[in-house]
Amino acid sequence: MIFGETYTLSNGVTIPELGLGTWFIPDEEAAGAVREAVKIGYRHIDTAQAYENERGVGEGIRTCGLAREEMFVTTKLAAEIKNYEEAVKAIDDSLEKMGLDYIDLMLIHSPQPWADFRGGDYAEGNREAWRALEDAYKSGKLRTIGVSNFKEQDLENILASCTVAPMVNQLLVHIGNTPAALIKYCEEKKILVEAYSPVAHGEFMRHPEVAVMAEKYGVTIPQLCIRYDLQLGTLPLPKTANPEHMRDNAALDFEISEQDMAILKTMQPLKDYGEFSVFPVFSGK
Template identity: 40%
Template sequence: MTIPAVTLNNGVQMPQIGLGTWPLKDHDAAPVMVTAIEAGYRHIDTAFRYGNQRGVGQGVRDSGIAREELFITSKLDGEFQGENRAIAGLDACLQQLQMDYVDLLLIHWPLPQRNDYVSTWKTFETLVASGKVRSIGVSNFTPAHLDHLLAETTICPATNQIQLSPRITRPDQVAYGRAHGIVTVSWSPLGQGSDLLSDPTLQAIAQKYGKTTAQVVLRWNIELGLVPIPKSSNPVRLVQNLDIFDFALTSAEIAAITALDTGAEKRVDSDVDGH
């Protein structure tokens, strides 16, 4: 199976669907990585905070795949934010993963009340030259956070990873990304396996194409140019979630799925939660 890639604003190619790894931990991540890589995943999303980077790295080694065939994202949270603190944070990630570099390093949360995401980003900019990270990006940033960042720094983030599903479509953040060349990555793209997946609109579209509702949601991400990172530890669902490249949604179906955003779903708001 060939997974299409999106080209980041620095020319690096990122597979357009990845594997989420939260809430896997070190003790259970490795076998899931092996199954996922065998199924065809080449893009893996982890974070220092998840406590699974040793397991993820072990699983990659167990799979026998060459490191350069994978796209690995990690993230640094508050403990490594502030001037120069990301240097030790990246080294800690690489030590846990037992890798020489990550493909993408993200600021996990803007933590606006701390007012240090700009200084953190300036340190991220220096990390690119170290060769230990190929691309840098952010997560859970609003357009206001990005405006502030772009005004104060040099490198435009390659990605913004945000909570995004048919019930939480975040049109402002997606439009901002398109306008500035920032790829939007969707976390919790399946609504964490909630009743989203039994929505009647999704069921009708799924029936038409002989797909599951989860596959329809993931395909909707692809049609919109988004990069979903669904998590699964189930071997059948791991395969299903990748099997989305043999059908296409009509523009009316894309619009109907986008219209499922009622504003009712629980949203994680970076200004409020900021964790």
């Protein structure tokens, strides 16, 4: 198990290097999933306004038996919110729904609304949303702030005018989808990259080359995929409500060789993400 290992963000706050994603975990099941994860050793839980389970995640944090400061909680500002006033209200709404005095990390979920993903120009709206996050950070409501799905030009837009630089950029990073140039850019700007969908939303379970590589190391396909993201220097966020899978996903006490990492980095992208291809982050549009 890799619990206890952390990254240090640009403002000095530490963040556990493995998190539990909660996308598609229903609100009524989220509290139980969080409590199970905490029993196993997870201290980092990731949710979003768009997941519609903040209430349940917050309940799980409050009832998990640990002091609040032992847990790291992330949520995300809805992608559609591109003005200051709505962003301020949405931040307070997340705090109220979760029943928490502060949130450890809050991200802008996407540089564009989902209905126009990778579409129009929302530069000014992102600056306004970011200003709301900055103010909440300065007031102590948020311990760290960042973005998600931001490309280099989106980050440049924020960095050009911000008073607090983004500390995190949460991206789709997995074998066959390794945005090396963007990861390097973020590293240079002291922005930690978090990797969501490290198992490509389950599509790698049917990937023959990845299966052969996993067998070579005597590990499961998800373990290989999560370990890959860790060795890239990113923070993986595997999603599951299954305690057995939670436990397996953290059993990462092995190392992929440099030669095999090179093979995995150049592996062909997935042709599609199955039923999840309808979501903008997987289709790119």
